[in-house]
Amino acid sequence: MTVSLKTDTIILSGTCGAEEVETLVGYLESLPGLSVDLGAATAIHTALWQALMVFRPRMVGASMSSLVDNRLLLALNAFLDDTQEPPVKLAESSSSQ
Amino acid sequence: MDELIPQFAIEARELVQQASDDLLSLEANPRKRESLESAFRAFHTLKGSVGLFDFGPMLGLLHQAEDLLSQARVGKIVVDATLIDPLLAVIEWVDSSIDGISQTGRLSEAQEKQAPRLLRLLTGEMTEPDANAGADAPTPLPEWASALHEQADLVDAGGSLIAVRYEPHPECFFNGDDPLATISRLSDLRYLAFSLKEDPPLPQDYDPFRCNLLIEAISGGSLAEAEAVFRLIPDQVKIFTLPGATAKQASAGPEASPDRSTDRQSTTMRVDSARIDKLIEIAGELITAKNGLVTLAEEARGHGNDPLARRILANHHEIERLVASLYSAVTQARMIPLEHTFRRFPRLVRETSARLGKALDLIIEGETVEADREIVEELFEPLLHLIRNGLDHGIEPEADRLRQSKPPRGRLLLCARQRGDQIEIEVADDGSGMDPQRVRAAAIDRGLISQGQASALSDRDILQFVFAPGFSTASSVSDLSGRGVGLDAVRSSVKRLGGTLELQSTIGCGTSFVLKLPISFSMTQLIVVQVGDERYGIPISDVIETHKLAASAVQSIRAGKAFVLRNRTIPLLRLGELLQMQSPNSHSSDLKVLVVRAGEEEIGVSVDAIAERAETLTRPLAGLLHGVPGIAGTTLLGDGKVLLVLNMEELVQ
Incomplete structure (x- = not known):
């Protein structure tokens, strides 16, 4: 399991390929308010990064495994900071679930 | 006549060749900076040489041409057909004037009459550069790049910087692309940002497998490296060199292959070929003269002086060895690369293909292979014949090619290889090929073979009849897609050089001629x-x-x-x-x-x-x-x- 749920946190570990995005999106959609921890991942496919950008979960763990480019996390955080306003419709619909 | 004229003729021919090579190379790749510079130099030098004489309008024409190239260098006009065609016309005109000039010392009237037409061509409308064309011109920095540049300045300034704007295709995940991993491969990534191209959709519309990203980055690596990283998806990226500390903007041309002809020109010396021929002649005579020693040795033996005979024979062997190495050294001196003949073809093919309205690529390989000067020069006619044949009758019109699921552009290969002490030159087209049935019928028709003989021969053998003298007549031109025209002449001129000519052809796939020739007259x-x-x-x-x-x-x-x-x-x-x-x-x-x-x-x-x-x-x-x-x-x-x-x-x- 490269995408797994542990209490309130989704943990990405090992090599997370594009096919994992469905699992990730499944958790993010069904259980809003979860945090995501990328610390144990060694490779993360673009599709997963994109899902994080869309669902904007809280990111825990400031550093990444040395195998993943840390700049990607920095850039993701920069994106999340720059676009403070969460997409309204998405937030509403996910909270209503 | 001015004694400088012969010198002028030699130099002018070389410059004309250089200029036309460069123009053709520019035609293939208008962004190739070296070719533009080299063409400009060739025109400039040619103008200088012409300035020493009075060749009427030639100086003015070359001046105008040089002026155009100089405008193209600074990006005032765009390198395209409207520039290259008139320049090539001028070069062809100069080329055809040189013969007359070297004979009479002045420009012939017939040539002079063409000058006004050429001047009109040169002064015609040239294409002004627009914002998104002409990479040679100092293109204005796109907005995204300058915005990115501001960011990069915050990070670090210094060295040349590459700005990359990457919009992955929405379906790119299905192709196995991992855009963020790809961009991470850029070395010396100074800045990276990504955002969603469109606002996030409703959850029920959100498709996690569609890529909706815009990725921007600045790298301190080279343009070539960035192009290599994105070589499979050039349509999805924009790469731009930011004007940084380095003054010289890297050329954006995809082909950065060094100009092959410029590398090998040093260390050479121009010698009148007659002098080398004289040396070869002497070496040849030495070979026959040394044979006299053998008779001398026998004579000595006849007189009962065996020790003398042995010494003469020993001397004979020594001289034989030296003469052989002298001979091979002088033969070497006569060797020139096939390029001398090959480089004349691109222009001819360009002209002919334009006239026939067939688009095709001429691929030349192995032009560095060397052979005796005489062989290289004598090869021009037979090769020209084969190439014209391929162009005219081999390669089909575009519509026919598309119908046969062939690439619309024809392909003509001219390829040389060295095989031991022979050179092998292949002229191949990917055209319609020859039909053995038609050749068979035509051979019977012309009475070259009987019906019985014809049916006994294999297709391969029957094709050889296209080389038979008299096989081709005017009426057979259309019959046999004209293949027979003068092929016997080609074969006999190849034979005269001590070579052979072979033919292979497959219907629908093309025809290939292979010439095998000695490297030198051995x-x-x-x-x-x-x-x-x-x-x-x-x-x-x-x-x-x-x-x-x-x-x-x-x-x-x-x-x-x-x-x-x-x-x-x-x-x-x-x-x-x-x-x-x-x-x-x-x-x-x-x-x-x-x-x-x-x-x-x-x-x-x-x-x-x-x-x-x-x-x-x-x-x-x-x-x-x-x-x-x-x-x-x-x-x-x-x-x-x-x-x-x-x-x-x-x-x-």
Whole structure:
């Protein structure tokens, strides 16, 4: 399991390929308010990064495994900071679930 | 006439060639900076040379042309067909003027009359650069790049920077792309940002497998490296060199291959080829002169002076070795790369293909292979013929090609390889190929073979008939897609150079001609024979064996004669008759017969006497004797006599 749920946190570990995005999106959609921890991942496919950008979960763990480019996390955080306003419709619909 | 004219002619021809090479290269890749610079230099130098003389309007034309190139260099006008076509027209005009100039010392009137037309071409409307064209021009920085640049300045300034804007295709995940991983491969990534191209959709519309990202980055790596990283998805990225600390903007051309011709030009010296020929001649004479030592040694032995004979022979061996290396060194000096002939084709192909309205690519390979100067120069005509043939009759019009699921642009390959002491040149097209059935029908039609023979021959063999003299007539041009036209002439000129010409063709896939030629006119072993009072040389490679034949063994068969050798009947010809000599009726008891190979058959040729063997250098015939059938060349004997070397295969036909 490269995408797994542990209490309130989704943990990405090992090599997370594009096919994992469905699992990730499944958790993010069904259980809003979860945090995501990328610390144990060694490779993360673009599709997963994109899902994080869309669902904007809280990111825990400031550093990444040395195998993943840390700049990607920095850039993701920069994106999340720059676009403070969460997409309204998405937030509403996910909270209503 | 001005004594500088011959010098001018030599230089002008080279500059014309250089300019036309560069213009063609620009035509293929308008962004190739080196070609633009080189073309400008060629025009500039040519103008300078022309300025020394009074060639009427030529100076003005070249000035105008140079001016255009200079505008193109600074990006005022765009390098495209409206620029290249007139420049090429000027170059062709200069090229055709040079011959007249070197003969008369001035520009001919006919040439002068064309000048106003060319000037009109040159002063015609050129394409102004627009914002998104012309990479050679200092293109304005796109907005996204300058915005990114501001960010990069925050990070670090210094060194050249590459700005990348990457919009992955929405379906790119299905192709296995991982855009963020790809961009992470850029070295020295100074800045990276990504965002969603469109606002996030409703959850029920959100498709996690559609890529909706815009990725921007700044890298301190090279443009070439960035292009390599994105080489598979050039349509999804914009790469731009930011004007940074480095003054020189890297060329954005995808082809950064160094100009091959400029690398090899140093260390050469121009020598009149006549001087080298003289050296070769002397080396050739030395070879025959050294043979005299052998007779001398025998004479010494005859006088009972064995030690002297041995010393003479030892000397002979030493001289033989030195002469051989001298000979090969001088032969080397005559070697020039095939490029000298090959480089003339791109322009000709361009003209012809434009006239025929067929789009095609001429691919030239192996132009660095070297061969004797004479061979390289003599190759032009036969190769031109084969290339024209391929262009005209091989490559189909675009519509036909598309119907056959071929690429719309035809492909013409001119490729040279060195194989031992031979060069192999292939001229291949990917056109329609030749139809053996049609060749068969045409061969029967022309009475070259009978119906029965024709059906017994394989397709491959039957195709060889396109080389038969007289195979092609005007009426067969359309019949056989004109393939026969003059192919016999091509084959015979290749043969004259000591080479062979082979053909392979597959219907629908194209035709390939392979020329095999000696690299140089090498040493030939000759057998010297006597007919009447004349002596002739025959290459030993042509002779299978020699025989002494009793006159009674010769049988008359119809009009001819034959004899039986090891249970096979071999036709017998008299060399004197073949050479149409008035031979005295020498009905001696024995006949000396050479069994020679003529194509697949063996033929006996009787001579009056078989004399010595000789190792000589055979040169192709020049001047009046050029093209006399049956004569392969001439050679000089040790006593200074000229010996005609026969081509037996041609003679017995």
